[in-house]
Amino acid sequence: MTYTCTTLASPVGELKLVANGSRLAAILWENDKPGRVRLGPMSEAPDNPILIRTAEQLREYFAGTRDRFELELDFAGTDFQKKVWAALLTIPFGETRSYSQIAEQIGNPSAVRAVGAANGRNPISIIAPCHRVIGASGKLTGFAGGLEAKELLLTLEGCELKETGRMDDLFST
Secondary structure, eight states, X not given: OOEEEEEEOOTXXXXXXXXXXXXXEEEEOTTOOTTSSOOOOEEEOTTOHHHXXXXXXXXXXXXXXXXXXXXXXXXXXXXXXXXXXXXXXXXXXTOXXXXXXXXXXXXXXXXXXXXXXXXXXXXXXXXXXGGGXXXXXXXXXXXXXXXXXXXXXXXXXXOXXXXXXXXXXXXXX
16 A cells, blocks of 8 residues: 655654545654554655645634534554544543543543553544543643644643643553
């Protein structure tokens, strides 16, 4: 399977938009860890219609004129990861959830750590809003794009934030 990609300059750094045919497969961060999202070979295709639509909708989001994305998504992961990522898509714009709330939502309240791990491997950042998942105390926790990017995204959405937390806050409930 060959993926197509293009890059987009954004307020949170350069984003790599990746498509699998006519569906969005990933949004990768400028300094993403290699292997966080496993994809096949990629070729540049800035004229791919889904990548063009994704870039347009992200620009609108960053401009404050879009609070919902309308894109076909192609999540590649385990069944458990896909459940977590589907739950992310239900978090309303401007709201946050804790890892334990997501675990409860998917019907596995004891899977808080696994939810955290799946959240960290979310391939379609921003669109599947993993940035809206925070520590139970309300503090910001780990994020593939960095805590500054997470804070910027949440502030853009009008979320009131407590002080920034660290990974040790990730699993407190």
